[in-house]
Amino acid sequence: MVQVSNQLLWEVVKNNNCFMKKVNGRSRRSGTMRFSVEKNNLRSISSYKHSGIASTQAVGIASKNDSAVLYTKTASKCATTTAIAEIPLNKPFAKVVQTVEKTLSDNYYRRDLKNDALAKFSAVYQANRRAKGVKKVVPVKKGRA
């Protein structure tokens, strides 16, 4: 397998790749948002920082079997099957936050994506809970019952 630098990869791939979706903004000519549907893109935005294709280190969080999974790209150079490491996120919310922070921040693995990862995990967690039917009880205020 050939090692191509991230910048070069991004230059080749930024204008056309199968994951890119363009959405019109305020007018047809201005404000086009470029989204990206690849797996390891935390904010689904097509940009160099968030790209899961054009980087040796990328982070993804997805829902799997009712719980969340954290994906990180490994240093494996050629193999595509062992290229991504999976870390299941089954524990309660606070514990998972620790796991995510430990895998990213403390390992110096894409520290710039830590907040995005936590945000994505919150969204995935909530989605899983809603799918299971867990409803948050809204407390009734005093005097309104």
Place this chain on the structure above:
Amino acid sequence: MTARPVLSVFSLTGEKTATTPLPAVFEAPIRPDIVQFVHTNMNKNNRQAYAVSMKAGKQVSASSWGTGRAVARIPRVGGGGTSRSGQGAFGNMCRGGRMFAPTKTWRKWNRKINTTQKRYAVASALAASAVPALVMARGHKVDEVPEIPLVLDTSLESTKKTSAAKDILASVGALDDVEKAAASKQVRAGKGKMRNRRYTLRRGPLVIYNENDGVAQAFRNLPGVELCCVSRLNLLQLAPGGHMGRFCIWSQAAVEALDTIYGPEGKRIPSASMTNADLARLINSDEIQSVLKPAMCNDKKPLRKKNAIKNIKALEKLDPYAAAARLAETRAMEARAGKKS
């Protein structure tokens, strides 16, 4: 480059059996601009000429009636006894007239491309097919493929049956791509559907062999799969649509042949203008960091400007004596008021 990375060779059942050194072509510079240019021109080379008949619209003996007859001056068909007589002829605006700028067969249909450019493009496309990110970005489903570039044992070339071919692809993880192509078969939008181009299909893997001992016949009926001999690599197959990163399946013999085709005795491999294109590493390297000036620290955020007439503290900054003067003034006023009362 002395230490050449090594490619794993997989048996037809999917186990890693041998290794072979990476051919030098796979390290050619990746140039999407050259590939796009060569592709757009090469794509024009299998066109067939079309044109209207040379005589179309001109086989009339019509002449203008001139002025004074309360009709437009367009040439009109002469004679009588038929509805055609008196009708306009010859102009592009006339019914049955010749078209504007009749298409000619001697239009330049094919394009000449410099041989060096063609070779550069093929080398670049080959290099791109060895980068998993580019293959995935092009849209191939290669998540289950153990390694890219995918090299299979040379016995691949003696496959005889398509069912065997399908099993080989399945064991190697390449069937996802074939299934994607199969699922994408649609009737073409547009007139092409009645011009013998009825269906469109995604492109699947490209199987590259050294000698055809049955591969071509075995694999060709699988949807999306294309075949190519190493010695005749086609840019239109390596970079369909001008986009690099086709998923290629090599036979070991084909990969080893690449080193003779592209090498010191064969075609020249283009050299990159930057040997190390990793900007992040360059910028963070010791050689560069040691000669840079320290980073500028711009913590200061400009505050909103305050009006010195209204805001005493702003006035203080401009006139240090202002506070003291005001204090003295208030004291003097109080003293005056006290004196009066």
